[in-house]
Amino acid sequence: MPADTAIKRNLGIAFVTQYTDLFIQFVGVMILARIITSEEIGIYSVAAFLMALLHVFRDFGVTKYLIQEPELTPEKIRSALGAAILLAWAVALVLFSLRHPVARFYDEPRLADIMAVMSISFAVTPFGSVVNAIYRRDMAMRKVATVQIGSGLFATIVSTILALNGFGAMTLAWSNLAGISMYGVIAALLRGPGIPLLPRFRDLRDILRFGSIASLGSLANVAGNNSHDVIIGKMLSLEATGYFSRGNGFVQIFKNLISGAVGPLVLPYFSALRHQSSDMVQPYRAAIIYITGVAWPFFGALAVLALPIVRTFYGPNWDTSVPLVQILCAAGALSMLTMFAGDVMIANGHVKAVTKLQLLTQPVRVAAILAASTFGLAQVAAATVLAEAAAFALLSPLLHRTTGITVRHVLGATLRSTLVTGFTVAGPLLVMLFDSGSGYPLVDAILGGLGALAGWLAGVFWCRHPIRDHLLQARLWLSARILSRS
Template identity: 35%
Template sequence: MPSIRRSLVLSFAQKYTTLLISLPTIMVLSRLLTPAQVGVYSVAVAFVNIVQMLRDFGTSEYLVQVRELDDATARSAFTVTFVIAWALGVALFLCSPLIASFFNEEGLRLVLEVMSINFFLLPFGSTINALLMRSMQFGIRYRIATTAQLAQSAVTLTLAWLGYGYMSPAWGSVAGMVVNVLGCLSWGRDYRIRGVGLAHWRPVASFGVQKTFGSIVNRVGMSAPDFIIGRMLGFAEAGLFSRGNGLVRMFRENIIGAIGSVAFSAFSQRHRDDERPGDLFLKSITFVTCISWPFFAFSALMAFPVMRIMFGDQWDATVPILQFLAIAGLINTSLSHNSELLTATGRIGVATTRITVLQSVRVAAMIAAAFYSLNAVAAVQVPVALFGFVYTANALVRYSGITWRDLFRALAPTIPVTIATMIIPALVYLLDTPSGDNLWSPLLGSMAGAAFGWLLGIWLAKHPVWFELRDFLSVRLNARLGRA
């Protein structure tokens, strides 16, 4: 089985490659679609994302964390996934007119009908992906994800350029799913499921009920801004919030997500081997915050030049949104992968309860804020994130054998690193304030200063990332000298 370091490298390679493909796609698409068109697609995606939480009934996570896995268990998981995914595809197609009527937007029906196709394709790839993750075969997952993203971006941009509007990303998602399934069946052929069966459906269902409920609640909470803003403030405002949240979401998916897939596999493996996954969790948050805290602090400070350069002046209203969401993102990433730890160690009920409480508070706060303004919806994310940190830390202390002192020791090394990272960008902002006619100079200067400050910070603070980076460079240098 590949090592955790190798798996992380491959997982990051997958996410960064996806980022390199998707970022230019988003930038071009933002100039081809209006905020209202983006809003229609965003609301449709919010509904699809909720339905997707039901699609495999938690079978993927079950296959990764189960102690003993045999062919009968894998067949049971595939069969459950197939039945549920196809039923959901039919339901989404039939309900799309009702959803469109509720929002008084016919475009929602068209987008949802097209995206329902993905549910009929998904079962043929999701189970193989789960088995690849359990075996930590992230090299194969990298090839699959990259080709799928290329196909999705190519179709999306081509159709948008031809004037298909919000239907462009919808058909692009279908193209990506087709390529994903073909990649799983080809490159993951050793992990194909041979036949169907329900011999072990009971343990699959027991795990799936709790996991699916938690996933639905979490997805509703994450998608709540699109629903609430789209309904109470309008689709243009929903598009603005979605674009302002884009950088935060991109980091969550391409950094936190890259680590999360490996972390869940590693936590599960350690639990199966009767080791202490909590120690690995503490190490992971030390490494994650060394990246996330400086990133979000920088994003909050330089939000204006970042958004203007990436998306143009029609999206200037997203600047305060990004600033509030970046602060919330800094807090939210402080205890990343806590759900993976709880689930991997058999505490699926605790993980589900935590998600339910946090997202209920988040939705209630956003509804109240939406009566005031779009910026209020963004601002309320900060106190919600603070509440989530305290609540999650308390759950970890109670159920994972981790103490408050352990958490403080894991997070403390990143504090001086973040401060060191932000000193030069703050000075650049004060001395060369960004404006409509002055974007690149302060942004590039602050980026260079942040990079220098980060390296200086991890060295002075003797952060664990410094030792990993030093060892990596030492190995590469010795290898080059050896070849010479």
């Protein structure tokens, strides 16, 4: 199969996976938002921050090592699994030991029980993550899809049952454990004969050397990107954390929907380009063109329709999240300019540059959020926007030095996407102008969404955005399939 055809097929599978997984998550979120309180979600969000922070040490760059390693043998896989198990169990012990001090710090006893369950989640994670990393390396997207959808569906079912039975904040912890466990079970069942399940605890030096550099940057990245939950929880309240978490969750929809599909292919794709000694500038520009051509219109429409969308999915009790969604959409749009930069630099052999970048940008992010938290939630959201702008400014020189990609390359790739965004938000603006009271939020959300879709299509074709060619190809393919069946 030609390389372009294989990439398009894998992207198609990845997008279907993400759409399905997002639908499953949405159903779960809509149910939980009407059963679990904002305070309970805030409690879990604080614990989830600690889990995300320690997750860096649990993974320690093992999955990235497996993906970028030029010659991956069964023995290296066994060593990677051994390293992952040792690290995960050590981190699980740390998390379990910290449960009572953290609960006392926030004066919230429920945090201790949540962290105890999370420590079990850490212990079982390596058995799925290592196998799935190999599926990603081989771009076996059907297996990746089965693992992701199957585990997500199981976690949603568990969370719904537990929430309806009054488990409160513990619902999210137990459902997370259920999803991770199912993730490992499905990944193991799908593995081929060349993927061993028995670990080896020798020859770990190369893995740990790579991981020590990669993990330092990842640690800074996770700490910075998730710092708002722990800072808001301490400086304001756990209820405020819940509102911010829900508002930020809407903005993260795009990353779950688009970058979650494309992201697993980025490092393997650019690693292959490096092995072929191919230029990375044009492929990177193309990635920016396509991602902003979808992301920026999405964020624009979401900012305009924030009120009816939040009320439709969460109910009027969550209106406090509406202005946060609108501000955070600007941060989401800016983050698209740097989304793939780290993977591209790692693929080009500059993992140290990625670490340096995170050590520069994330302290700025944390400081901005900490200072803003003394004023209120909206100011924290605004600080997130400023932090994304600072990240882009600090990233650009490093990206140019390591890959040859300049600011001009990146910003030049966004011109048509900017115009398409203007077309997209026109319809939602008209809907909100004539019904700003949102007496029927579902109607407003649907009409605004349809208007956004129509505007996006008009913008893509009028501006001759490169996405247009793919839409035309999809139409021809669909017409051919319909004719073949008639």
